[in-house]
Amino acid sequence: MIEEKVLLDHGSGGKVSHSMFSDLILPLFENPELSKQDDGATLDIKGTKLAFSTDSYVVDPIFFPGGNIGDLAVNGTINDISMCGANPKFISVGLIIEEGLPVKDLKKILETMAIAAKKAGVKIVTGDTKVVPKGKADKIFINTSGIGVIPPHIDVSGSNAKPGDKIIISGTIADHGIAILSSREGLKFDSEIKTDSAPLNGMVQSIIQSECDIHVLRDPTRGGLGTTLNEIALQSGVGIKIQEQSLPIRGAVQGTCELLGFDPLYIANEGKLIAFVPEKYATKALELIHQDEFGKDAVIIGEVTKENSGKVFLKTRIGGLRVIDMLTGEQLPRIC
Amino acid sequence: MALKYIEEYRDGTLARAIIKKIQAVSKKKLRLMEVCGTHTMSIFRHGIRSVLPEGISLLSGPGCPVCVTAQKDIDAFVAFSRLDNVIVTTFGDLIKVPGSSSSLGKEKAGGADVRIVYSVFDAVNIARENKEKEVVFCGVGFETTIPTIAAGILMGIQEKLDNFSIYSANKLTPPALAALMETDGVKIDGFILPGHVSVITGTNAYRDTFENYNIPSVISGFEPIDILNAILLLIQQNEVGKPALENGYPRAVSDQGNEKAKLIMNQVFEVCNATWRGIGDIPLSGMSPKKEYEKFDAAIKFGMDMPDMPEPKGCACGQILMGLKTPEQCGLYKKKCTPMTPVGPCMVSSEGSCAAFYRYA
Numbered sequence: 001m002i003e004e005k006v007l008l009d010h011g012s013g014g015k016v017s018h019s020m021f022s023d024l025i026l027p028l029f030e031n032p033e034l035s036k037q038d039d040g041a042t043l044d045i046k047g048t049k050l051a052f053s054t055d056s057y058v059v060d061p062i063f064f065p066g067g068n069i070g071d072l073a074v075n076g077t078i079n080d081i082s083m084c085g086a087n088p089k090f091i092s093v094g095l096i097i098e099e100g101l102p103v104k105d106l107k108k109i110l111e112t113m114a115i116a117a118k119k120a121g122v123k124i125v126t127g128d129t130k131v132v133p134k135g136k137a138d139k140i141f142i143n144t145s146g147i148g149v150i151p152p153h154i155d156v157s158g159s160n161a162k163p164g165d166k167i168i169i170s171g172t173i174a175d176h177g178i179a180i181l182s183s184r185e186g187l188k189f190d191s192e193i194k195t196d197s198a199p200l201n202g203m204v205q206s207i208i209q210s211e212c213d214i215h216v217l218r219d220p221t222r223g224g225l226g227t228t229l230n231e232i233a234l235q236s237g238v239g240i241k242i243q244e245q246s247l248p249i250r251g252a253v254q255g256t257c258e259l260l261g262f263d264p265l266y267i268a269n270e271g272k273l274i275a276f277v278p279e280k281y282a283t284k285a286l287e288l289i290h291q292d293e294f295g296k297d298a299v300i301i302g303e304v305t306k307e308n309s310g311k312v313f314l315k316t317r318i319g320g321l322r323v324i325d326m327l328t329g330e331q332l333p334r335i336c
Numbered sequence: 337m338a339l340k341y342i343e344e345y346r347d348g349t350l351a352r353a354i355i356k357k358i359q360a361v362s363k364k365k366l367r368l369m370e371v372c373g374t375h376t377m378s379i380f381r382h383g384i385r386s387v388l389p390e391g392i393s394l395l396s397g398p399g400c401p402v403c404v405t406a407q408k409d410i411d412a413f414v415a416f417s418r419l420d421n422v423i424v425t426t427f428g429d430l431i432k433v434p435g436s437s438s439s440l441g442k443e444k445a446g447g448a449d450v451r452i453v454y455s456v457f458d459a460v461n462i463a464r465e466n467k468e469k470e471v472v473f474c475g476v477g478f479e480t481t482i483p484t485i486a487a488g489i490l491m492g493i494q495e496k497l498d499n500f501s502i503y504s505a506n507k508l509t510p511p512a513l514a515a516l517m518e519t520d521g522v523k524i525d526g527f528i529l530p531g532h533v534s535v536i537t538g539t540n541a542y543r544d545t546f547e548n549y550n551i552p553s554v555i556s557g558f559e560p561i562d563i564l565n566a567i568l569l570l571i572q573q574n575e576v577g578k579p580a581l582e583n584g585y586p587r588a589v590s591d592q593g594n595e596k597a598k599l600i601m602n603q604v605f606e607v608c609n610a611t612w613r614g615i616g617d618i619p620l621s622g623m624s625p626k627k628e629y630e631k632f633d634a635a636i637k638f639g640m641d642m643p644d645m646p647e648p649k650g651c652a653c654g655q656i657l658m659g660l661k662t663p664e665q666c667g668l669y670k671k672k673c674t675p676m677t678p679v680g681p682c683m684v685s686s687e688g689s690c691a692a693f694y695r696y697a
Contacts, residue, residue, distance in 0.1 A: 002677065005445040015676055185454065245348065258342060260454075261374075261686070263381070318351035318560045320383020325695040 013223030014266075014327030037235065038158050039083040039218060042150065049150040051084030053077055056143040062109070064183040066194030069142055070109035071116035072270060075199050076221070077144040078120050082204040083217045083273065085156035086148030091117070093127035094143035099134045109140065120199035122146070154208055160215040161236035163306040166282035168275045170203060170289050171196065171297040172248045173225050177267035178256050193252050196294075198271030203292040207275065212285045216276035219269070223327050226265035228274065229312045230326040240312040242302030242324075266327045276304065341587070345559030346382075354564040355387050362571050365391040367523055369516075369659050371509065372530035373400030373687025374558055380696035382560040384567075392567065395659035396692070398512050398612060399530055401477045402429045402685035403657060406611040408642040409476075409505040410435035410681075415640060416472045416503065417448040423466060424450045425459035426474040429685045434678060436645035440474075456488030456502070463492070463500035472634045475504040479541075480532040482506050482623055483597035486604035489625065489632045501634035504624045507610055509533050510545050511621035515612075517549045521660055526552035526570035528563065531585055536601075538593025539583045546581040557585040604629055611644065613681060614654015653680035656689050663690040670694065 001023035009016040026034060033041040040053030057073040074091065081088035093113065097106065117124050150156075175196040182193055200219065208214055216236070220228035225247075233240045249264055257264045271294055277285045282300060289295035312324040344350075370376060376396045379385065385394060398404050414435050417424045424440065431441045431452060444450040449469075453459050456473055463471035475485050485502055492500045509530060516522050529542060534555045546553055552573040556566035566584045573579055583589050601623070610622025625633040634640060647654070651673070652666035663669045663682070673679040675694055682688035 005442075007441065007445050019676065254342070314383070316381070316383040316560070317346050317348050318382055318384070318387065318564070319348060319355070320386045320560075322380060322383040322386070322696045 012327065013221070013227055017223075018326070036157060036159065037231070039080040040086075042084055042157070049152065051081050051086035051148050051150050052145070053080035053084070054143065054145040055080060056141060058138065058141050059180060060138055061180075061183055062105070062139050064195060065179050065192050067197045068109055068112055069140060070113040072195070072197050073142040073144045074113050074116040074122075074124075075120070075197050075270065077146040078122055078199045078201050079219045079273070081146045081148040082201045083156070083219055084148070084150060085154035085204070085208055085214070085217065086150040087205060088120070088122050088146050088148040088201055090123055090125045091144050091146040093124050095127070095129045096137050096141040097129065097131045098137040098139050099131055101139055106140070116199065120201055151208070154214075156208070156214055156217050158216055158218060158232045158235040161232055161238050161276045161304050162215060162278070163238060163304050164279050165215055165276040165304040166279050166300050167229075167240065167242065167302045167304070168277060168282065168286055168289065168298055169225065169248065169301050170200070170273045170275075170292075170295045171271070172250050172253070173220075173269055173272065174249060174253050174257065174264035174267035176270040177224070178253045180268075181260070182256060187256065193250070193256065196269060196271035198294045200271065200273050200294060203273065203289055203295050206288045206292060207285050210284065210288055212281035212288070213278055214275055214285070215278070217273055219273045221268050221270060224264070224266040224268060225274070226263070226312070226324045227327050229324065232276070233312050234310045236304075237309050239305035239308030239310070240302060241305055242312070242314055244314055244316045246299055246301045248297050248299050265324060279303075342559065345557065345561040347561065350561055351564060354561065354568055358392075358564065358568050358571060359389055361568070361575055362389045362392060364574055366525040366571065366574055367393045367395055367659070368526045368528060368567060368570055369395040369397045369524045370528040371397040371399035371513065372533065373403065373685065374531065375528055375556065375563065376400065376689060376692050377687050378558045378560070378563060380692045382563075384560060384563055388567065392571065395524070396656070396689040397516065397659060398615060398657040399478070399509070400682070400685050400687040400689075401481070401507070402427075402433060403653065403681045403688045404507060404512075404612045404615070405430070405433065405476050405505050405681065406613050406644070407436055407647055408611065408644045409503070410439070411437075411642040411645065412503055412635070412640050413440055413474050414438050414443055415642060416634065416638070417443040417450050419470075419638070421468075422449070422470045422472055423462060424448070424472050424474065425453045425462060426450065427476060428452045429687075430474055430476060432678065432684045433681045434684070456485045457491065460488050460491050460495070460497070460500060463497050464495060467499060469499060471500050472638075473500070473502040475502045475506050478507055478509050478530070478533050479536045479601070482605060483536060483594075483601040486600045489604050489629055490600070492632055498631070501632045501637050502625070503634040503640065504605075504622070505610075506605075506623045507612065508607070508621050508623065509537070510541055511618050512612065512615075513542070513545045514548070515615060515618045515621070516658055517545075517551065519658055522658055524551065524659060525574055526554070528566050528570070529553055529555040531555065531557050531562070531588070534583075534585065534589045534593070536594050536597045539581065539589060539591045541593065542581055546579075550579050552579040554582045554584045555589050557588065614647065614657050648679050651680040653682045653690075656682055663693040666690070
């Protein structure tokens with residue numbers, strides 16, 4: 001990590017973020033659990049496997065179409081725990097509030113968090129609140145952490161992808177990121193683009209409790225699908241090939257991406273998962289995901305290959321082939 | 337929901353039919369240059385190189401507005417950001433381009449008030465809301481952007497803003513094409529002409545260049561069908577030996593272009609000499625505000641005239657922009673120069689050749 005100052009790119013989830021983690025953070029905290037770099041840590045406590053995860057939310061605006069920073073924070077940690085193959089049961093909430101935040105806004109956020117937790121069947125069991133002087137935080141920052149038990153026979157990790165695995169995505173991409181951007185920039189559309197923030201624990205439980213062998217589960221949040229697929233390709237030492245034709249994307253979202261010059265592959269999702277499943281279980285897994293409230297648009301988008309280890313390829317709609325690289329830093333809008 | 341003008345122009349069946357035609361007609365080895373940065377990206381995004389016959393090479397030209405911004409202009413933007421009481425407003429990509437000692441991104445991390453905007457109108461809004469500060473807009477871009485910047489200045493006049501100005505590093509496309517054709521060693525068999533620039537300028541803007549150099553030229557849109565079609569037309573022109581200037585984007589481009597945009601552009605701006613990164617000075621290839629608008633010309637308002645600094649040693653951006661080298665032929669590519677540690681603008685800009693090669697190839 002050569003920069004002298006922390007840049008916005010360090011928080012974008014792409015290569016620059018990764019270099020801060022691997023060059024600065026990991027060497028200092030070095031341990032096998034952290035080194036795995038999954039969505040959560042898998043811990044063994046007296047023979048019981050636990051998943052433990054944390055995430056912080058600093059989104060602006062705090063209220064956006066379809067949700068707010070509160071339910072985003074609750075669903076986010078529910079999903080991180082679920083991606084470890086665990087059933088999230090308990091979460092903690094840390095609030096850092098800027099002096100002057102209207103109490104009615106705080107109340108609304110907390111109410112939504114309570115509803116989201118109840119809907120997902122998790123309890124908020126501990127937390128902390130800090131208030132900082134005006135200007136020292138942007139309205140409200142929220143950290144959530146969570147734990148859940150991983151059934152003994154389950155081994156889900158970004159390093160488990162195997163050649164021949166099929167890759168399923170549970171629904172349309174780029175909804176969340178574009179909802180935030182549109183809201184931030186005051187862009188208006190005939191059909192409102194909403195965040196896809198949703199709890200995925202129900203969907204995950206139904207597939208891991210089935211006869212399907214699940215190798216990898218990941219929710220493609222910051223950095224988008226493109227970055228997540230790269231992470232998995234690197235972690236597992238495999239190649240990945242996906243079909244552009246099969247990528248599910250809402251028309252309004254794609255239109256916005258085209259207008260602003262963004263690539264939907266790199267835009268955050270908050271209520272979607274990708275599952276890597278051996279070919280023989282792919283149809284069954286897809287069926288189970290379709291039965292979930294949040295998985296109606298699930299589709300198989302590609303597969304894992306032995307060749308091109310660590311690389312992700314896209315077969316384009318016109319029959320061309322190109323690499324999907326990991327995002328470097330923040331995506332920036334087009335000029336002309 | 338099918339997106340009109342996008343879905344049809346990405347149709348796999350139609351694409352395969354055009355690709356088949358290209359493969360049937362292509363005999364000669366040809367070097368075709370796309371001039372527009374968005375074309376560079378689109379070609380990579382859709383994997384177009386991977387479906388073309390081996391004899392067809394696609395070169396990226398100097399049509400990425402960030403890539404051709406001279407080092408001294410980047411230094412000027414950085415200098416503005418270091419002034420007290422100045423808010424620098426810029427298009428996104430520019431923020432990461434290294435000047436001779438710093439970049440807008442680094443200055444921003446150091447506390448400078450540098451804001452990314454989508455258009456000049458955002459900058460005007462910021463000026464209106466921050467009357468006690470000076471707002472400087474970094475003007476980069478070709479004929480697509482210049483009319484909007486002109487409109488921004490007219491808006492500034494209408495609102496009686498005295499704290500808004502633009503530093504123009506804006507450039508014109510046809511002089512760059514001519515400069516390319518005059519450069520030793522440049523071998524181009526056809527131009528894929530820009531899409532959005534042509535919407536403004538019209539096909540007629542290229543007639544002089546075409547008549548002087550008799551080079552196959554096709555205006556193209558940005559969808560894969562558009563680009564494949566333009567490539568097919570250029571190959572056909574070359575194979576029969578009949579160069580022509582063709583409009584391959586008739587749904588958006590007319591012969592005259594957008595008269596209103598041109599009117600506003602020429603009302604506020606006049607042609608001037610400009611320095612293009614890596615290429616050097618090209619006479620009458622830039623635009624700057626006319627004398628009666630000099631209150632809005634940041635270079636004059638702040639007396640900003642940065643010296644031309646030598647470009648980083650080993651950086652081949654200039655030669656890459658002229659199609660003389662490919663990114664892989666630059667000694668710094670993927671070694672010292674990566675998207676995380678860019679040396680030259682071709683690696684920084686999302687539409688730069690080197691960035692595109694690095695990401696997609």
